[in-house]
Amino acid sequence: MRKILRGEFFNRPTLKVARELLGKFLVRKQGRKMVALMITDVEAYIGHRDRASHASRGKTARNALMFGQAGYWYIYFTYGMHWMLNIVTEGNGYPAAILIRGVQNISGPARITKFLKIDKKLNGKSALRVSGLWIEDRGVKVASRMIKKGKRVGVDYAGEWKNRPWRFFINSLV
DNA sequence: ACGATGATGAAC
DNA sequence: TTCATCATCGTA
Numbered sequence: 407m408r409k410i411l412r413g414e415f416f417n418r419p420t421l422k423v424a425r426e427l428l429g430k431f432l433v434r435k436q437g438r439k440m441v442a443l444m445i446t447d448v449e450a451y452i453g454h455r456d457r458a459s460h461a462s463r464g465k466t467a468r469n470a471l472m473f474g475q476a477g478y479w480y481i482y483f484t485y486g487m488h489w490m491l492n493i494v495t496e497g498n499g500y501p502a503a504i505l506i507r508g509v510q511n512i513s514g515p516a517r518i519t520k521f522l523k524i525d526k527k528l529n530g531k532s533a534l535r536v537s538g539l540w541i542e543d544r545g546v547k548v549a550s551r552m553i554k555k556g557k558r559v560g561v562d563y564a565g566e567w568k569n570r571p572w573r574f575f576i577n578s579l580v
Numbered sequence: 581a582c583g584a585t586g587a588t589g590a591a592c
Numbered sequence: 593t594t595c596a597t598c599a600t601c602g603t604a
Binding site for chain 2 (some may be wrong): 460486
């Protein structure tokens with residue numbers, strides 16, 4: 407079993423999508439080279455009131471993708487050197503996205519994009535077809551007892567929103 | 581604990 | 593146009 411996730415998968419409540427992204431495969435293709443890595447850690451950014459989200463200060467040129475259709479990549483540059491990879495969720499007009507924070511053998515959102523050579527060239531591209539970057543279900547089931555949740559990382563500025571348990575990750579397998 | 585390093589958004 | 597901030601990471 408090996409299928410690309412479709413628009414209907416992403417156009418749903420973000421927390422549900424986030425949980426279900428664990429165990430799916432992020433697939434990167436550049437020419438003949440193809441790499442697939444299982445997603446192990448994600449964070450949800452939901453709605454216009456979530457102060458940790460770029461969308462909390464309204465629609466801008468940078469964050470406009472978050473307000474758009476589900477299933478598109480939202481990739482932005484931060485700290486002067488890092489690219490962050492997000493997939494847009496929920497319906498058109500409602501700002502939400504999921505940060506891909508970890509994949510197998512790679513922890514940290516900036517390390518993923520560095521390893522897979524992901525930058526602004528993929529920003530706004532569709533994740534729903536075979537192109538440069540998409541997500542596949544390869545039949546891996548992650549038992550719910552293996553899924554942990556916690557606070558999002560690096561959002562201490564977000565007031566009460568910093569405490570929302572909107573990070574989901576697979577308990578370290580050993 | 582802190583510096584790297586530059587785009588972004590808000591203030592002026 | 594200027595300025596503080598930032599969904600981080602490597603080094604210490």
